[in-house]
Amino acid sequence: QPxxxxxxxxxAKMLLAADQLIYDHDSSLVIATGGVQIDYGGxxxxxxxxxxxxxxxxxxASGKVEMLEPGGNRIYADNLxxxxxxxxxxxxxxxxxxxxxxxxxxxxAERSGGTETTFNNGVYTACEPCRENPAKAxxxxxxxxxxxxxxxxxxxxxxxxxxxxxxxxxxxxxxxELPDHQAKRKSGFLQPSFSVTDELGFGAGxxxxxxxxxSMDVTVTGTGYTKQGFLAEGEFRQRFxxxxxxxxxxxxxxxxxxxxxxxxxxxxxxxxxTERGFIASEAKFxxxxxxxxxxxxMLQSDRNFARTYGLQGYxxxxxxxxxxxxxxxxxxxxxxxxxxxxxxxxxxxxxxDKEQALVYPVLDYNRISPRSVAGGExxxxxxxxxxxxxxxxxxGVLERYPGLEGESARLTAELEWKRTFTTAQxxxxxxxxxxxxxxxxLDLTGPSGTYSGLESNGSTGRGMVTAxxxxxxxxxxxxxxxxxxxxxxxxxxxxxxxxxxxxLPNEDAQSFVFDxxxxxxxxxxxxxDRIEGGTRANVxxxxxxxxxxxxxxxxxxxxxxxLAGLNSFTTTDLxxxxxxxxxxxxxxxxxxMAGVTSxxxxxxxxxxxxxxxxxxxxxxxxxxxxARGPFSGTFTYSDVxxxxxxxxxxxxxxxxxxATLRFTENWSVSGxxxxxxxxxxxxxxxxxxxxGDECVEFAISYQRLLDDNKxxxxxxxxxxxxxxxxxxxxxxxxxDENLF
Amino acid sequence: CQVRPLYxxxxxxxxxxxxxxxxxxxxxVVRNELIFKFGGGAGEPASPDYTLALRVQxxxxxxxxxxxxxxxxxxxxxVSGTYTLTARADGKVIASGVRAxxxxxxxxxxxxxxxxxIRDGEDRAARSLAAMIEADIAAKLSR
Amino acid sequence: CGRKGGLERPGATMTNPxxxxxxxxxxxxxxxxxxxxxxx
Numbered sequence: 015q016p017x018x019x020x021x022x023x024x025x026a027k028m029l030l031a032a033d034q035l036i037y038d039h040d041s042s043l044v045i046a047t048g049g050v051q052i053d054y055g056g057x058x059x060x061x062x063x064x065x066x067x068x069x070x071x072x073x074x075a076s077g078k079v080e081m082l083e084p085g086g087n088r089i090y091a092d093n094l095x096x097x098x099x100x101x102x103x104x105x106x107x108x109x110x111x112x113x114x115x116x117x118x119x120x121x122x123a124e125r126s127g128g129t130e131t132t133f134n135n136g137v138y139t140a141c142e143p144c145r146e147n148p149a150k151a152x153x154x155x156x157x158x159x160x161x162x163x164x165x166x167x168x169x170x171x172x173x174x175x176x177x178x179x180x181x182x183x184x185x186x187x188x189x190x191e192l193p194d195h196q197a198k199r200k201s202g203f204l205q206p207s208f209s210v211t212d213e214l215g216f217g218a219g220x221x222x223x224x225x226x227x228x229s230m231d232v233t234v235t236g237t238g239y240t241k242q243g244f245l246a247e248g249e250f251r252q253r254f255x256x257x258x259x260x261x262x263x264x265x266x267x268x269x270x271x272x273x274x275x276x277x278x279x280x281x282x283x284x285x286x287x288t289e290r291g292f293i294a295s296e297a298k299f300x301x302x303x304x305x306x307x308x309x310x311x312m313l314q315s316d317r318n319f320a321r322t323y324g325l326q327g328y329x330x331x332x333x334x335x336x337x338x339x340x341x342x343x344x345x346x347x348x349x350x351x352x353x354x355x356x357x358x359x360x361x362x363x364x365x366x367d368k369e370q371a372l373v374y375p376v377l378d379y380n381r382i383s384p385r386s387v388a389g390g391e392x393x394x395x396x397x398x399x400x401x402x403x404x405x406x407x408x409x410g411v412l413e414r415y416p417g418l419e420g421e422s423a424r425l426t427a428e429l430e431w432k433r434t435f436t437t438a439q440x441x442x443x444x445x446x447x448x449x450x451x452x453x454x455x456l457d458l459t460g461p462s463g464t465y466s467g468l469e470s471n472g473s474t475g476r477g478m479v480t481a482x483x484x485x486x487x488x489x490x491x492x493x494x495x496x497x498x499x500x501x502x503x504x505x506x507x508x509x510x511x512x513x514x515x516x517x518l519p520n521e522d523a524q525s526f527v528f529d530x531x532x533x534x535x536x537x538x539x540x541x542x543d544r545i546e547g548g549t550r551a552n553v554x555x556x557x558x559x560x561x562x563x564x565x566x567x568x569x570x571x572x573x574x575x576x577l578a579g580l581n582s583f584t585t586t587d588l589x590x591x592x593x594x595x596x597x598x599x600x601x602x603x604x605x606x607m608a609g610v611t612s613x614x615x616x617x618x619x620x621x622x623x624x625x626x627x628x629x630x631x632x633x634x635x636x637x638x639x640x641a642r643g644p645f646s647g648t649f650t651y652s653d654v655x656x657x658x659x660x661x662x663x664x665x666x667x668x669x670x671x672x673a674t675l676r677f678t679e680n681w682s683v684s685g686x687x688x689x690x691x692x693x694x695x696x697x698x699x700x701x702x703x704x705x706g707d708e709c710v711e712f713a714i715s716y717q718r719l720l721d722d723n724k725x726x727x728x729x730x731x732x733x734x735x736x737x738x739x740x741x742x743x744x745x746x747x748x749x750d751e752n753l754f
Numbered sequence: 755c756q757v758r759p760l761y762x763x764x765x766x767x768x769x770x771x772x773x774x775x776x777x778x779x780x781x782x783v784v785r786n787e788l789i790f791k792f793g794g795g796a797g798e799p800a801s802p803d804y805t806l807a808l809r810v811q812x813x814x815x816x817x818x819x820x821x822x823x824x825x826x827x828x829x830x831x832x833v834s835g836t837y838t839l840t841a842r843a844d845g846k847v848i849a850s851g852v853r854a855x856x857x858x859x860x861x862x863x864x865x866x867x868x869x870x871x872i873r874d875g876e877d878r879a880a881r882s883l884a885a886m887i888e889a890d891i892a893a894k895l896s897r
Numbered sequence: 898c899g900r901k902g903g904l905e906r907p908g909a910t911m912t913n914p915x916x917x918x919x920x921x922x923x924x925x926x927x928x929x930x931x932x933x934x935x936x937x
Binding site: 347370385390440501523540566589633637 | 755756757758759760761762763765766775776777778779782785786789790791793794795796797798826828830851852853854855856857858859860861862863864865866867868869870871874875878879881882885886889890892893894896
């Protein structure tokens with residue numbers, strides 16, 4: 015990087031304005047007095063009196079001197095004596111404000127070579143002086159015998175420094191080097207972090223960051239734990255012309271593995287090993303503006319290492335490793351991806367990890383042809399899914415199998431053509447034709463229970479054809495200050511029955527919730543492993559409204575009718591998708607959605623399914639949001655009635671809320687809780703306090719998390735963070751878990 | 755208060771709207787849905803009169819954590835869209851606003867099934883969002 | 898202490914250093930890719 019060229023270019027003209035200008039001929043001295051303003055090669059100087067000696071080329075300014083440097087520093091001084099290209103000289107009783115709002119106050123300063131300024135008895139702080147009485151010591155400051163600001167190395171170096179909090183000396187540091195406002199990256203120690211947990215003991219970690227080049231760097235972190243010893247972590251990052259790669263490694267040799275069994279109360283994976291490690295990599299490359307290729311993969315010596323030591327980004331119970339190639343342009347999308355799923359569970363006999371599928375690959379190719387075909391839109395959807403699994407995943411003793419042991423593959427291709435005709439009276443008729451063909455290959459171990467009906471191993475296939483007609487008649491109502499659109503809609507889909515329903519594994523269509531967003535879908539299943547068959551009609555009405563004061567409203571309401579053939583939502587499959595969903599009866603449950611947002615920061619929206627006979631709420635979801643002035647909060651009420659066939663054997667009702675109140679300009683308090691209404695207890699609750707101003711950020715939060723499977727483990731945690739802007743921050747947490 | 759059909763004779767004509775290219779999958783689902791609703795199958799207009807700028811954001815949140823015996827975590831996917839319709843001739847803003855739609859879903863114990871459930875939730879919410887944006891724009895254009 | 902920041906593209910000429918904090922992502926070079934035909 016070329017040194018910052020501070021001195022003034024030779025041809026720069028000096029603009030000088032003043033009340034009075036005296037030219038002393040024999041001493042060739044130009045004296046300007048009264049409101050002197052000089053603009054010279056990007057430097058701007060203001061003073062009451064300026065003497066410019068043309069022979070020696072010195073500029074002497076005095077009286078409320080203020081100088082703005084091209085780099086952005088603003089200097090206030092009593093008097094200043096510099097060369098005419100401002101690169102060398104002395105300044106007395108001065109204060110510097112850098113563009114990133116930090117301050118250096120010193121008795122005197124010496125400037126040399128245009129790039130280095132040395133301050134004597136300086137005070138460095140990022141805090142602004144207190145408006146009422148500037149003399150009061152700021153929140154924090156560093157007093158140093160010498161402060162050296164260097165434009166080339168882009169550093170501020172403090173020698174024999176004392177860190178002061180509210181003016182009271184806290185720590186003495188032989189020397190401290192900080193990156194200045196221009197430095198984007200600078201080698202050196204980063205923020206330390208502290209933690210305490212039962213199994214690991216007290217932990218203190220300090221990362222060291224080393225810049226290899228503007229596009230390559232390394233971060234090495236050493237963390238000592240009182241009970242388990244030394245954890246070493248390394249991260250290497252490199253950026254290329256069209257992408258970036260990150261490589262991470264970590265390892266530890268545990269001193270007391272049996273701590274884990276003791277505190278968990280059962281034998282754990284963590285307790286059964288001593289040498290533990292992990293290697294991970296992340297990358298993303300833009301092949302061209304339409305195509306992206308990348309990966310996010312992790313490999314660890316045992317199945318709970320990253321979670322136990324809270325490795326950044328890899329500490330969650332569920333971790334997904336994937337490799338992908340994605341293309342997106344015009345109206346088409348392509349995504350080829352492979353997945354490996356990790357479940358980080360400490361119980362030694364847990365097989366959850368082996369029950370997850372290994373997917374190699376899943377391909378999604380959705381294309382809509384740019385030109386219309388027979389006046390309509392032709393869409394092609396292709397999905398390939400090939401996966402295998404070591405252990406069967408069964409829901410307790412129910413005949414529900416989210417995953418079978420063995421390998422299964424499916425290739426699906428689907429064509430859909432649709433076209434809308436609008437009559438003169440505003441009636442819209444949409445005709446639709448769709449055809450789909452599936453090829454399946456099964457090499458599975460049968461369900462361990464009594465579930466029968468699974469196709470035998472080998473290849474098989476099925477298909478579906480659909481003819482559909484939709485009629486909708488949107489009506490516009492306008493009043494003085496609002497417009498409303500009400501759109502009654504009726505659809506009918508004529509199809510043969512779903513073949514082999516329940517005979518094939520269901521991997522990508524396990525979730526099934528009937529609501530207004532799936533009411534008008536041609537196929538209500540959430541994936542390709544199930545196909546909706548039979549003749550069905552969907553009827554409903556959509557409403558949107560908007561008001562001149564900015565308020566908006568919306569609502570949808572409807573019902574679905576099974577007219578003929580096999581109702582796919584009554585046939586069971588390995589996961590019971592569709593059972594107890596409200597669609598199993600001839601006339602379905604009612605589904606509704608409604609919401610209002612007002613410019614005053616209030617949003618309210620709800621979605622619900624009501625029993626077709628008694629109108630009792632089968633599934634409800636209500637969200638309220640309020641953002642006004644210092645207060646912002648969201649509240650959610652959810653109510654899901656039991657769906658035995660689908661694997662949810664109990665009613666579940668929960669209230670969840672999160673709110674933040676900024677009660678002064680700098681202080682804010684936040685709280686969040688989720689309360690289980692069925693079991694009358696808080697599932698998760700927490701409160702946080704935060705202070706922030708231009709030079710200090712402090713946050714402390716307490717969280718309590720009830721974990722049903724491990725009621726006896728400690729369920730509260732405290733996290734605190736104190737950060738001094740431009741110096742760095744100190745993190746302390748008892749367990750590294752995100753709060754909500 | 756005035757009541758009349760939104761489309762048909764003297765109603766809104768949406769065939770001349772072009773939509774800016776999509777940057778994410780969910781944004782493309784909304785864009786494809788709107789192109790069909792505007793053109794009825796005719797595809798993108800060759801010489802459009804209006805330009806629609808669309809910014810779509812999808813997010814999935816847990817609602818009920820899975821209890822001991824229920825392996826399903828009830829969840830919801832919300833897709834929100836900010837739109838601005840400008841006339842190509844003079845760049846005047848005809849309509850702009852924010853709309854959001856929410857799809858309910860369940861997250862089973864299989865991680866792969868979770869990802870596919872979220873993908874389907876995004877698609878469903880995106881289609882409902884497109885319906886709301888179409889109605890807003892049609893109402894403004896037929897004023 | 899040090900400061901960890903985002904990396905720069907190699908050979909990104911510093912004609913005008915990007916404004917503080919905002920890194921304008923220069924457009925990716927438009928090269929043909931074998932599967933481009935699928936997205937036309």
